[in-house]
Amino acid sequence: MSNATHRIDGEALRQFRKSQGYSINQLARILRIEAASTVHRWERGERAVSGPASILIEMMQAGELPERYLDAA
Numbered sequence: 001m002s003n004a005t006h007r008i009d010g011e012a013l014r015q016f017r018k019s020q021g022y023s024i025n026q027l028a029r030i031l032r033i034e035a036a037s038t039v040h041r042w043e044r045g046e047r048a049v050s051g052p053a054s055i056l057i058e059m060m061q062a063g064e065l066p067e068r069y070l071d072a073a
Helices: 010-019 024-030 036-044 051-061
Strands: none
Touching: 010 036, 010 051, 024 036
16 A cells, blocks of 8 residues: 555646536535635645545546535535
């Protein structure tokens, strides 16, 4: 098992979000993040994406996040 961490680039996150047709508020709801401004800060590179959120984003990118989570949008 590797201890390497995968960092999500803010610009890549923004491009992914837009490619999926999600607003910042919608992505925040999917990730169960109370403040949509957090997603905005991630996209601008002001903050690193938190561990749990980064895992969910990676699952979304791979098409592995169950549909029930996406219904939150």
